[in-house]
Amino acid sequence: MSRVLVVEDEGPIADAVLYALRAEGLQAEHCLLGQAALELLRGETFDVVILDVGLPDITGFELCRQLRAFSDVPVIFLTARDSEIDRVVGLELGADDYVVKPFSPRELVARVRARLRRGVGASLHGWRQAGAFALDAHGRRIRYQGQLLELTRYEYRLLKALIDRNGAILSREQLMEDVWRDAPDTVDRTVDTHVKTLRAKLRAMGSGDDPIQTHRGLGYSIRS
Numbered sequence: 001m002s003r004v005l006v007v008e009d010e011g012p013i014a015d016a017v018l019y020a021l022r023a024e025g026l027q028a029e030h031c032l033l034g035q036a037a038l039e040l041l042r043g044e045t046f047d048v049v050i051l052d053v054g055l056p057d058i059t060g061f062e063l064c065r066q067l068r069a070f071s072d073v074p075v076i077f078l079t080a081r082d083s084e085i086d087r088v089v090g091l092e093l094g095a096d097d098y099v100v101k102p103f104s105p106r107e108l109v110a111r112v113r114a115r116l117r118r119g120v121g122a123s124l125h126g127w128r129q130a131g132a133f134a135l136d137a138h139g140r141r142i143r144y145q146g147q148l149l150e151l152t153r154y155e156y157r158l159l160k161a162l163i164d165r166n167g168a169i170l171s172r173e174q175l176m177e178d179v180w181r182d183a184p185d186t187v188d189r190t191v192d193t194h195v196k197t198l199r200a201k202l203r204a205m206g207s208g209d210d211p212i213q214t215h216r217g218l219g220y221s222i223r224s
Contacts, residue, residue: 020105044146
């Protein structure tokens with residue numbers, strides 16, 4: 001499920017946007033203040049940010065400027081400022097779209113959907129989105145549902161191998177070659193043990209979901 005962060009200090013507007021997004025099956029979260037949004041964005045993965053310009057603590061323009069220092073998540077400005085100069089400033093700061101109040105919630109959701117289609121697989125500093133997972137190949141890190149997983153070297157390799165072949169069934173032999181290539185004496189039951197520990201860590205994220213599927217006699221696959 002795609003995650004959208006709404007940064008808006010006007011309650012009725014925030015409620016309307018959140019309702020419209022959730023009605024379309026999107027996971028929508030809300031921040032009242034810009035600094036709180038920045039802290040959340042530094043620690044979690046979102047697919048789109050809807051950003052009001054006139055926030056109480058910092059402007060949406062300043063938030064976008066700081067955000068672009070560490071993330072290329074698509075940003076849609078939602079604001080009452082409709083002058084050409086404001087639009088230009090917003091786009092030059094790295095925003096992807098600009099919606100002026102009053103607005104149609106349905107149109108806003110359509111714009112979010114458009115950004116999601118264009119942004120599949122987009123990344124910065126090595127991060128790549130893959131459904132509920134985000135991978136940083138350079139830093140050897142994986143997030144699940146926005147939360148960073150604490151993984152051993154082989155757990156990371158195993159989970160990455162499954163995510164990279166989303167939906168494909170990988171046999172124990174394939175996984176041994178991909179994951180334990182530097183440990184040729186490892187037995188194939190090690191795969192099962194590591195799958196068990198990975199499942200426990202994924203469930204600990206709080207959702208209770210188990211994206212790793214067991215195919216008896218064949219191997220494992222993942223729904224990323």
